Amino acid sequence: MDLSYTPEQLAFQDEVRSFLQDKLPAHLSDKVKGGKRLGKADYEEWHAILNERGWLAATWAPEYGGTGWDAVQRHIFEMETTAAGAPRIVPFGLHMLGPVLQKFGNQQQKDYWLPRILNGDDWWCQGYSEPGAGSDLASVKTTAVRDGDHYVVNGQKTWTTLGQYANMIFCLVRTSKEGKPQEGISFLLVDMDTPGVEVRPIVLLDGEAEVNEVWFDNVRVPVENLVGEENKGWTYAKYLLTHERTNIAGVGFARQGLANLRRIAGLEQSGGQPLIQNPFFAGRLAQVEIDLMAMATTNLRVIAAAAAGNAPGAESSMLKVKGTIIRQEINALTRQAIGPYAAPFVSEELEAGSNADPVGPEYAMAGTQAYFNNRKLSIYGGSNEVQRQIISKAILGL
Amino acid sequence: MNFELTEERQMLQDGLRRYLSESVTHEGLAAATESEAGHDVGLWAGLAEMGVIGALFSEEDGGFGGAGFDLSLVFEETGRAGLVEPLLDVGVLSGGLIAALGNDTQRGLVDEIIGGAVQVxxxxxxxxxxxxxxxxxxxxxxxxxxxxxxxxxxxxxxxxxxxxxxxxxxxxxxxxxxxxxxxxxxxxxxxxxxxxxxxxxxxxxxxxxxxxxxxxxxxxxxxxxxQAFAALEDANARATCAIAAEALGLMETIKTLTTDYLSQRKQFGQPIGKFQVLQHRMADVLIEIEQARSAVINLAGNLDGDRVERERHVSATKNLIGRVARQVVEESIQMHGGIGMTQEYALSHFAKRLTMVDHRFGDTDFHLERFIRLSAA
Structure with missing residues (x-):
């Protein structure tokens, strides 16, 4: 048992740190740390910087332009980038579609789409969820009917994150109504500029429209955009979801959130002293920090097992549940720390470079809206109820 | 022991509930918030006309209520409707302070407040x-x-x-x-x-x-x-009673929305309300809302008591309301799933308003600490 990194891993950590020091633009890390909105150009800028260093596709094999990192290296990279306030890597092309194409795509698809993901030629979004389906992904209703060299797609996807920026969407579509719901699903790549595709924003609790509805009205998709075999899409979808769970514990986000909370609690005054010195508040803060310390090690245990070649299974459900509980608690404590200035809602303040003078302290708006926004953590990517169900079946055998 | 409303209060409650359910809409609330004044002039006039503002004042101040149970009745209903009008601020805080401290000339403002002509x-x-x-x-x-x-x-x-x-x-x-x-x-x-x-x-x-x-x-x-502090503390106690009751009303509506959703929404082939895990969590939500109701009654019944006892109830009630509010908000959003995250769906308004209750007149921890201090005194 040894909790420390090997010398090689420490050297890698240093390499990542000095790269971030040199290459992470301050205007991006300022936005991330200040909880400002990031736009399409911000993400693209960061992707290009990473791509130039060859570090954009952490989960890809080197033959496709990936890093070939093991799970520990990926973890170190995650920790360092989040601590430095780097924008997150937009996962749809890199962490989701990329691995699916590498495993199930044909040569032509790999040759065409993978470099475009790395170079930022396409912005992908995910067409999985449908209205009324939620975590029950297999109940896909969007249909794709073969017509000559095309599929004709009709239906609706929802909760499509950052779909407003995307020019491409990978979709689960129903190509057969025979058999079990899982059996008639296909995996289709759709150009969003095709006539009949419409994107409508969904405004969330925090007043932001980061998710969308995507409508398909007789959208004609060339058959070469089918990935793998017709009606086998469920297999690919499940494979994709295991990659969606990279960094599912969110340890880096939690640490960043905790540091921000500590800063705020040091600035807020209660009863004539900094809030962080109030024993009631300090106790809550310590409690969540203690939980995070243990969870970080649980995360490392799973990562070490993965690095040794054991694919994480239901353990990632455990990390999702505990990780989101901890992050949401940090969000709640941050909101609490903000006090009366949690109430004002001036949306323009979250625009980076906005001249709007903050109503209260500069952290108040971002901290409060993050509480509302991050209620999603325990809902998306398979709700925590679904995760607990997986744990009770797959680990406990109940 | 009698937990029934008096006949007059029952009539006010019925009338107010009917009026608000007809007048307050999700779209109207959003429009009021977006408008420069932040409120709906017609609704305010309607509340005045019904005597709702007057119910917050005693007869000697020109109203026809003013007791803790009048406050709790009115604000439970405004909470239930998700009303955003500044009734607590104008009626309970400012109106209450003018009635308590004002000279004869200043007290003329109370009549104008009750009539709906002036907001302070x-x-x-x-x-x-x-x-x-x-x-x-x-x-x-x-x-x-x-x-x-x-x-x-x-x-x-x-x-x-x-x-x-x-x-x-x-x-x-x-x-x-x-x-x-x-x-x-x-x-x-x-x-x-x-x-x-x-x-x-x-x-x-x-x-x-x-x-x-x-x-x-x-x-x-x-x-x-x-010498304003004693009156400030008194107004603060009454405002805490009002906002606690408002929180209770918000909780009741959230409970109804969530229960309806659990019955209607189907997943994995059945209404999600058939899943035992959600049934139990919803049952806990109900138990806690009943706790919140009792806490509001405790405070309303002790508003006119001696100072220490009243203030202990202020802190006890606000602490409990804060804890239950967080549970109700987070559980209701979670049990709704994605739809509970959207601005367009009614839950968002009630959940955000209920969340903000902990950011006025002292939060859960503030009142926990204060309760301990007052109990030791």
Whole structure:
């Protein structure tokens, strides 16, 4: 048992740190740390910087332009980038579609789409969820009917994150109504500029429209955009979801959130002293920090097992549940720390470079809206109820 | 022992519930919040006409209620409807303070408030005061037979629609002293009064109010100079009762929305309300809302008691309401899933408004600590 990194891993950590020091633009890390909105150009800028260093596709094999990192290296990279306030890597092309194409795509698809993901030629979004389906992904209703060299797609996807920026969407579509719901699903790549595709924003609790509805009205998709075999899409979808769970514990986000909370609690005054010195508040803060310390090690245990070649299974459900509980608690404590200035809602303040003078302290708006926004953590990517169900079946055998 | 409403109160409750259910819509609430004044003029007039504002005042003050159970009745209904009008600010805080401290001329304002003609906002909290009631840094210096006011007031709810402010300012003492706090009636158009208006999470509007060398006459002073704290604490207790009741009403609506959703929404082939794990969690939500109801009754029934006992109930109730509010908000969003995250669906308004209850008049921890201190006394 040894909790420390090997010398090689420490050297890698240093390499990542000095790269971030040199290459992470301050205007991006300022936005991330200040909880400002990031736009399409911000993400693209960061992707290009990473791509130039060859570090954009952490989960890809080197033959496709990936890093070939093991799970520990990926973890170190995650920790360092989040601590430095780097924008997150937009996962749809890199962490989701990329691995699916590498495993199930044909040569032509790999040759065409993978470099475009790395170079930022396409912005992908995910067409999985449908209205009324939620975590029950297999109940896909969007249909794709073969017509000559095309599929004709009709239906609706929802909760499509950052779909407003995307020019491409990978979709689960129903190509057969025979058999079990899982059996008639296909995996289709759709150009969003095709006539009949419409994107409508969904405004969330925090007043932001980061998710969308995507409508398909007789959208004609060339058959070469089918990935793998017709009606086998469920297999690919499940494979994709295991990659969606990279960094599912969110340890880096939690640490960043905790540091921000500590800063705020040091600035807020209660009863004539900094809030962080109030024993009631300090106790809550310590409690969540203690939980995070243990969870970080649980995360490392799973990562070490993965690095040794054991694919994480239901353990990632455990990390999702505990990780989101901890992050949401940090969000709640941050909101609490903000006090009366949690109430004002001036949306323009979250625009980076906005001249709007903050109503209260500069952290108040971002901290409060993050509480509302991050209620999603325990809902998306398979709700925590679904995760607990997986744990009770797959680990406990109940 | 009798937990029934009196016949008059029952009539008011029925009438108010009917009126609000017909007049308050999700779209209307959003429009009111977006408007410059932050409220709906027609609704306010309707509330006045029904006698809802009057129900917050005793007969000797020109109303026909004013007891704890009148407050809790009215605000449970406004909460149930998700109303964003500044009824608590104008009626309970400002109206209550004028009724308690005003001279005969000033008390004329109470009639105008009850009639719906005038709104007065209470400018007390400051950027650094958090929930400390006695922390007042704004100053009032005597000049001639009047005063000159300077300072900044934070998150003054209802100020954008008000014609008049009650401003707290220090005439003597240090920032945290209870002695030395005075109240002044200041028209919003007075020279030196600047307002920055903005919308609030959970609806309605507030303003940051900056006072720069605002000159008022001696007749602007409300009550005795430097002696406002006792009345402040009394108004704060009544406001806590009102906001706790409002929270209860918000919880009741959230409970109804969530229960309906659990019955209707199907997943994995059945209504999700058939899943035992959700049934149990919803049962816990119900149990906690009943706790919240009892806490509101406890406070409403002790509002006119002796000071320490009343204040213990203020803190006990606000602490419990804060804890239950968080559970109800988070569980209801979670049990709804994605739809519970959307602005367009009604839950969002109620959930945000309920969340914001913990950001006024002291949060859960503030009152836990205060309860311990008051109990030890």
């Amino acid at each position: 906002a209470f400018a007390h909290g400051e950027p650094n005061s958090r929930y400390d009631l006695s922390r007042v840094e704004a100053t009032a210096k005597a000049q001639g037979d009047g005063y000159v006011l300077n300072g900044r007031k934070a998150v003054v709810v209802g100020a954008p629609s008000a014609q008049m402010l009650i401003v707290s300012a220090r005439t003597s003492g240090n920032a945290m002293d209870q002695d030395g706090i005075s109240l002044f009636l200041v028209p919003v158009g007075q020279d030196g009064v600047e307002m920055r208006s903005y919308p609030l999470n959970g609806g309605g509007r507030a303003a940051e109010v900056t006072l720069t060398d605002v000159t008022v006459g001696g007749d602007a002073l409300l009550g005795a100079e430097g």
